[in-house]
Amino acid sequence: MNIEDLLGYARRTGMFWPAAEIYGGSAGLFDYGHIGAMLKRRFENIWLSYFVERNQNYFLIDGTTLFPEKPLIASGHAERFNDILIACKKCKTYYRADVLLSDLGVQLNEGATPSEVDAAVTKNSLKCPKCGGPLGEAKPFNMMIDVALGPDRSDHGYLRPETAQSAYLNFYREYNLLRQKLPLGLAIIGRAYRNEISPRQGLYRLRELIQAELQIFFDDQSFLPDFSGFSETRINVVPYVTGKLEALTPNELISKGYPAFYVYHMAIIDRFYRKILGVPDSKFRFLEKGGEDKAFYNRIHMDIEIEVESWGGFKEVGGLHYRGDYDLTSHTKGSNKSMAAKSGDREFIPHVLELSFGVDRNIWAQVDLFYRSSDNRQLLSLKPYLAPYSAAILPLQNDDAINAKAKETFVQLARKFRVFFDSSGSIGKRYARMDEIGTPYCITIDYDTIDSKSSNFGSVTVRSRDSREQIRVNISELENYLTSSINVMLE
Ligand SMILES: [Zn+2]
Known part of the structure; x- marks a missing residue:
């Protein structure tokens, strides 16, 4: 199935279609219809039941999508939540640099700088694919969407770029409400907003998206989940160091140096996709990011990928990120509120393990994987x-x-x-x-x-x-x- 076939199916059955369709739609915005909204709700409820409600230390919270700017300055988003923008000097079309270069057959690291993009454009003599004109200088482009609050619109804020920040902002209160115990998981299912330069591929790159995320706050010296039940599992993973697909047991992963708490959550996620959602073995894998492709605050970063025919291969539908103490340290500095936890005499900033899922992408993947059309059925x-x-x-x-x-x-x-x-x-x-x-x-x-x-x-x-x-x-x-x-x- 290609993208147009899947979109045709989605319109015909009441799944989803472009928002404001009667006015011609708007890039990167989709509405769910009477069938799609229920499928989305079912997915969210199963996710909630599986990842959150079955663990006595994990809880669902909710948070606003409108943010004042201070926390997003502290988190680094105001400065660093950038894509690189490149414009055609002749026809003025804007492109997201990594997408443009990848379409033209040039691979860039995810962390490439504007000058690296310029160098790649010059080296490969790249031109505007639309009009053949020369490409301008690459520039960083902040993807957050500004909002102006208050009667004189003078309070600067943003639509939240990820649900994770709501969990970090509420850690301080929830940790104290929940008797100062770790690990503590705070889950949110909600909307996030990104001013994508080139939204496309149906529900893949959206300007308004739904995330289901679980942020687990823990003591990195004593987080040892129970592995019984997973010892025989083989998990498909492409480690960064080898770049090759391997099917490894949890023990094999641990012996390769991945921490046990990380491997445990890989096994949990693997079971969710293969058993609960029924994704075929060969179409599911973890892809480890490293070097320039890894976000600077992540200590271990794996994309959760499904092979989706309409997207042309394995694509990211979620991620498992060991973020260290970056988030609570940033918000401690920004807010002057101590987020330290105690264990005996030891005081420490809790570390964060993030389980992140794109709900829209997962819905699309479900349809792609499980819809079949033949002559008679x-x-x-x-x-x-x-x-x-x-x-x-x-x-x-x-x-x-x-x-x-x-x-x-x-x-x-x-x-x-x-x-x-x-x-x-x-x-x-x-x-x-x-x-x-x-x-x-x-x-x-x-x-x-x-x-x-x-x-x-x-x-x-x-x-x-x-x-x-x-x-x-x-x-x-x-x-x-x-x-x-x-x-x-x-x-
Ligand atoms: Zn052009």
Whole structure:
């Protein structure tokens, strides 16, 4: 599937499309429709349940997306949250330097400076791909979006560039509220904003994006999670030093020098993608960044990558970052509030391990991986618990008694499940619509359901999405049937 095919599917089914579409849309801004919003919510809830709610030391918080400027000066964003901008001198088109150079076949390090970009442009005699004109000097471009607050708009602020900062700003209070214990995890699912120079590739590079992030604050001398249950796992990883894909057990990773707490979280993330989301083994990996490609504050930096056909290969959908004590040290300096923690007589600034996920990118990847279109079938084979709707209620014939029973069944199931009601069109078309949005079960109400003389009285037909098998289930058993079939999330 290419990007246009996936966008076509997303529009046709109610997943997502450009914001302000009726005015022609705006680059890097997407709205979710009635199917996509539910898929996104399901993903967020599963993420929350898996990464946060199963750990007694991890908690969900929420924070504003509007920030005063001081914390973002302290964090370094005001100075360093830059991309490099390059403009054509002739047609005035602006380009993000790394994207432009990569499109023209020249690879740059992520940390390349403007003068390195200029040197690469000169060396390779690069021209504007649009008009062939000469390219101007490369310049740093801050990606944060300014806001002017107050009645005279004199208070300078920013839309937050990442949810992580909200967690760092709330560490001080939460640490004290939660009895000064470490590790302490603070999770946020929310929006972040970046003035991307060239938004593109559907939901890949957005100006407004949704992140699900967990910041774990810990004592680097005593953070030793329990490995039992992961010892046999093999994790796909491309270490920076070898640059080659390897499938390594946690013990092998530790023997290569990665700290145990880091490896443990690699294993947790690996299980999330392969078991919970069902991403095939060969399409999931960690890619370690090093040297110039690594953010300066990260001690260990791995991208979480999925092979996404419409994006042309392995792409970043998240990251696992050991940030050391950079964040709390910066905010201690900026705020004059001590963020030190105590262990016995020792005082120290907690370190941070960040688990970061792009929700929009993961939604796109799910559709790319699990939507298949063939001559006779369009099917989104998501894991049942991720599907926007768990079941559909379909009255087989247009008959008052059947419709009444169907509505009654809908009301009964809708208390516990997300259920879609569809009474229009042939039953084949209705099944096809549900297959296309990944609904795992279709429940058909027919004459037998309401005929007290029938041996099938009181039962309905339940059709499974993937196998297309149909069985009769008693209405009184439906709730149990769906619960056991859909809500099984983990071994
Ligand atoms: Zn040009």
